[in-house]
Amino acid sequence: MAPYFHQPEALVRFSEEKMVKVNLYESPRMFCDVYCLRPGQEQKEHTHAGNDKIYYMLSGTCQARIGEEIRTLAAGQLAVAPAGMIHGVRNESAEEAVLLVIMAPHPDLSRA
Amino acid sequence: MAPYFHQPEALVRFSEEKMVKVNLYESPRMFCDVYCLRPGQEQKEHTHAGNDKIYYMLSGTCQARIGEEIRTLAAGQLAVAPAGMIHGVRNESAEEAVLLVIMAPHPDLSRA
Numbered sequence: 001m002a003p004y005f006h007q008p009e010a011l012v013r014f015s016e017e018k019m020v021k022v023n024l025y026e027s028p029r030m031f032c033d034v035y036c037l038r039p040g041q042e043q044k045e046h047t048h049a050g051n052d053k054i055y056y057m058l059s060g061t062c063q064a065r066i067g068e069e070i071r072t073l074a075a076g077q078l079a080v081a082p083a084g085m086i087h088g089v090r091n092e093s094a095e096e097a098v099l100l101v102i103m104a105p106h107p108d109l110s111r112a
Numbered sequence: 113m114a115p116y117f118h119q120p121e122a123l124v125r126f127s128e129e130k131m132v133k134v135n136l137y138e139s140p141r142m143f144c145d146v147y148c149l150r151p152g153q154e155q156k157e158h159t160h161a162g163n164d165k166i167y168y169m170l171s172g173t174c175q176a177r178i179g180e181e182i183r184t185l186a187a188g189q190l191a192v193a194p195a196g197m198i199h200g201v202r203n204e205s206a207e208e209a210v211l212l213v214i215m216a217p218h219p220d221l222s223r224a
Contacts, residue, residue, distance in 0.1 A: 030164050058188075
């Protein structure tokens with residue numbers, strides 16, 4: 001596909017070692033990644049003071065924590081982690097899990 | 113679902129008059145909307161000087177323009193409109209079309 005058109009599922013790849021992040025797009029304003037988690041893999045809980053994050057579940061399921069709430073995210077469901085709120089995802093299932101993740105602004109390319 | 117957990121497809125609604133935008137989340141840093149287009153409806157081509165937009169196709173198809181390129185976006189495909197680049201979507205199919213749309217920063221709540 002062209003530079004501005006993507007098929008996120010086509011970019012999926014996994015590692016035995018840890019969750020794989022595949023970047024689709026980045027600028028100082030945002031990044032858009034695909035997160036690929038084998039069973040047992042996770043993005044550890046953490047907080048960004050000035051950045052919002054959207055998790056959209058493409059396939060499989062994850063346990064998503066946003067603040068004090070933990071829910072199972074299934075394909076087609078979305079979680080929002082507003083700036084300052086602890087968040088993380090963990091694949092507690094027996095299947096691979098894939099998420100579309102957008103963060104704004106970009107935590108490394110911006111000074112927010 | 114809780115305030116930070118959403119099922120975008122559950123929010124879909126259409127209007128005879130024009131494309132419907134359903135807001136899921138907004139802050140000065142971004143908005144996350146669901147765009148619902150009946151056949152023939154569109155988001156007219158336009159440009160934002162300082163904001164990036166992601167279109168992710170949830171169901172149906174649209175013609176998406178990014179800069180000089182026009183492609184058919186099908187479910188599971190994504191288009192990125194970087195700041196300063198003309199973009200728009202039009203449902204030229206006979207079926208309803210639904211997109212997840214994220215823009216950063218928020219064009220009205222930020223001074224970007």
